[in-house]
Amino acid sequence: MSSTANLSKRTTVNRPLTNGDGWGMGFLLIFFPHQHELSNSTQPFKPPTVLKRSNSTNIVAKAQSTISVCALVLVFTLLLFTLSTFEPTNTMSSHLSRRHLSHSLKKTQLNSPALQGLGTLYSRGTKAMNDVVLCHVPESVTLSEIKSFIRAFHISALLSKSDLVFIFPSMTSPEFYDSFIRDEFRVFVKLIRRYKSELSNVTTHASDFPASFDVGQFVRPGKASDREPIWGRKIKSGVSSNSSNSSASELTRTSYGSVVGFGVGELDPENALSGFMEHVPMGLRRWATYPMLLGRVRRNFKHVVLVDVKEVLLVGDPLARVRNGSPETVFLSSMPPSKHHRKSTDRTVNPSVVFGGARGVRRLSTAMLTDIVRATTHNKWKSPVTESALLSRLVVSEVVNKNIQFVASAESVVPEASSLGGVALANYTVVRRGNSNIDIELTKHICSFTIEASVYTDCRNVQPF
Numbered sequence: 001m002s003s004t005a006n007l008s009k010r011t012t013v014n015r016p017l018t019n020g021d022g023w024g025m026g027f028l029l030i031f032f033p034h035q036h037e038l039s040n041s042t043q044p045f046k047p048p049t050v051l052k053r054s055n056s057t058n059i060v061a062k063a064q065s066t067i068s069v070c071a072l073v074l075v076f077t078l079l080l081f082t083l084s085t086f087e088p089t090n091t092m093s094s095h096l097s098r099r100h101l102s103h104s105l106k107k108t109q110l111n112s113p114a115l116q117g118l119g120t121l122y123s124r125g126t127k128a129m130n131d132v133v134l135c136h137v138p139e140s141v142t143l144s145e146i147k148s149f150i151r152a153f154h155i156s157a158l159l160s161k162s163d164l165v166f167i168f169p170s171m172t173s174p175e176f177y178d179s180f181i182r183d184e185f186r187v188f189v190k191l192i193r194r195y196k197s198e199l200s201n202v203t204t205h206a207s208d209f210p211a212s213f214d215v216g217q218f219v220r221p222g223k224a225s226d227r228e229p230i231w232g233r234k235i236k237s238g239v240s241s242n243s244s245n246s247s248a249s250e251l252t253r254t255s256y257g258s259v260v261g262f263g264v265g266e267l268d269p270e271n272a273l274s275g276f277m278e279h280v281p282m283g284l285r286r287w288a289t290y291p292m293l294l295g296r297v298r299r300n301f302k303h304v305v306l307v308d309v310k311e312v313l314l315v316g317d318p319l320a321r322v323r324n325g326s327p328e329t330v331f332l333s334s335m336p337p338s339k340h341h342r343k344s345t346d347r348t349v350n351p352s353v354v355f356g357g358a359r360g361v362r363r364l365s366t367a368m369l370t371d372i373v374r375a376t377t378h379n380k381w382k383s384p385v386t387e388s389a390l391l392s393r394l395v396v397s398e399v400v401n402k403n404i405q406f407v408a409s410a411e412s413v414v415p416e417a418s419s420l421g422g423v424a425l426a427n428y429t430v431v432r433r434g435n436s437n438i439d440i441e442l443t444k445h446i447c448s449f450t451i452e453a454s455v456y457t458d459c460r461n462v463q464p465f
Contacts, residue, residue, distance in 0.1 A: 005381035036292040100151075114231050114260035115296065118175045118267075121232040123185040125258035131162035132297070133305040136286040139169045141310045144181065149440040151446055152183045159188075160217035162305070163231065163257040163316070167289055169282040171265030178261065185259050191455045192218045192254055198451070200252065212446045219254075224253045226276055229298050231258040267292050272369070276376040283351070283387050285373055290365035294358065302327065304361040311352035313438070316353050316429030318409075326405060327357030330364055331397065333409040333430070335388060349395060351387035353430050360404050367400050388415070 054450065066450060071170050112121040116392055134152075137146070153159065166181065196219045198209050209215075228234060264282065265271075267289035273280045286306075294304065303319050335350040354361065367386075394400045429437075446452050447459035 027205065032191075032278060035236060047234060052338065088319040095428055112232055114262065119176055119260050119262040122178070122259040123189065124232045125163065125229045125256050126254055126299065128227040128229050129161060129257045130301060131158075131305070132301045133158060133162050133307060133314070134165045134167065134290065134293070135307045135309050136167045136179075136282060137169060138282045138310045138366060139180075140310065144439050145310055145433075146177065146180070147184065148262045148442050149309045149313060150181065151442060152315050154188050155315050156314045157214045157217040158314060158317055158319075159256050159259075159307075160214075161227070162256070162303075163301075163318070164259045165293070166259075166261040167267065167286060168261060168263050168308075169285075170263045172263035173261040180213065181259065181261065182441065187455055189256065191452065194451055194455065195219065196252065207453060212449050212452055218253055219252055221252055224381060225255075229258045231260050232299065235337060249314040261291070262289075264289055271378075273372060276373055277385075284385065287365055287368045288446050291362065294362045294365065298358065301358050303356070304358050306361065308352040309400045311433060313431050313433065313442075314353075314429070318353070318429045320429075325357065327359040328363070329405045329407055330354065330356035330360040331407050332391070332411045341386070348388045348390040351391055352432070354391075356407075363403050364394070364400075366402075367394055367397075 079290045091245060109430060114121045135149070153164065166173070168177065195209065195211060195215045199215065199219060264285055268285060270279065271285070273285060290306070303322050307314060318331070322331065331354070333350045333353060335348050355362070368390060369391050372385060375390065395406050443458065444462055447456065447462045453459040
């Protein structure tokens with residue numbers, strides 16, 4: 001009975017080896033053969049020979065399957081690595097490499113900062129200017145409106161005397177607008193050089209080549225100026241900022257200002273008015289950017305124009321009447337009376353265009369920012385805060401009038417462009433867009449000139465008058 005019990009005991013001990021533990025023992029045998037032999041030597045008894053052969057066969061089978069799986073994984077790994085590093089053709093690879101390199105270089109060149117690491121430089125002028133035009137771009141502006149504003153600005157010839165600064169309603173200048181604005185001014189500079197080349201011919205006269213703008217403002221006699229623009233990187237002394245000036249005759253020179261752009265977040269990173277109202281429209285937030293920007297360039301500019309890109313077009317030079325005046329003088333225009341208040345003698349100030357001496361405009365922007373905060377904090381007005389109402393209050397404020405000389409503009413009511421044609425634009429300096437198709441009419445007017453039609457590509461789709 002005792003021998004039968006012992007045999008039953010041994011059979012019970014070795015039974016798990018034939019089921020699940022044999023596979024685990026096989027793994028141990030592959031990785032730790034010496035430890036397996038030691039463990040076998042310490043056992044008090046040996047398993048039967050039949051079970052030993054069965055375990056050996058099972059271990060060999062498991063080892064072969066494990067090695068096969070490892071080899072299969074290795075083959076797949078090598079195959080994937082080969083496919084990932086495979087180059088179809090050297091031509092395609094070199095083409096993509098050159099394309100990526102040129103795109104990187106082009107992006108680096110185009111994203112040149114405008115001032116002290118901020119903003120974007122679109123076009124660097126030929127010299128430093130005494131005047132600057134600050135135009136803010138509302139959120140609802142369209143690309144067509146920006147194009148018409150730029151081309152009307154070219155007609156005004158303001159670029160020959162001033163720099164142009166765009167302020168966008170974003171953290172930085174939008175890349176889409178960047179490329180468009182840069183191309184517009186690149187084409188205009190090409191247009192100036194084209195007229196200069198035509199006028200340099202002794203047998204031709206200015207009357208032989210009528211232009212949409214005053215060419216004489218951009219092409220002047222004399223040498224190039226040594227005053228370098230404040231925008232962009234400084235060029236070493238003795239090197240002309242304009243290659244056309246250095247290569248052409250010294251009898252004539254081209255003269256035009258710089259064009260730059262800033263995001264409102266660059267000039268007002270903390271959004272100073274956000275603590276006083278839920279949503280700060282661009283029309284109000286722009287007043288928080290002026291003190292910072294005008295403070296940085298206060299030694300460079302004598303006169304400033306503030307203009308709304310969406311509302312008005314500059315087709316003339318409003319600073320002509322300001323240049324000999326006091327630096328504290330600020331010119332304001334009135335808004336036309338509404339349909340419900342046509343008999344009222346009180347006219348509100350038009351915030352779409354403000355111009356004057358740099359000191360006066362800078363003081364006005366500071367006073368305007370303070371008044372916006374005061375109006376929203378005291379909550380005296382049930383209606384939303386508007387620029388027009390705030391400016392109208394500042395004009396009659398005795399405290400503000402001690403530091404700023406307000407003057408009513410000769411164009412007390414800015415005319416609407418709906419009743420004006422291309423020729424009539426020459427009689428005005430500032431016009432309101434209104435509800436007219438001024439964008440189309442302005443393009444037709446520009447494309448009616450021979451050289452302009454050959455330079456602007458969109459003139460091909462414009463039907464003549």
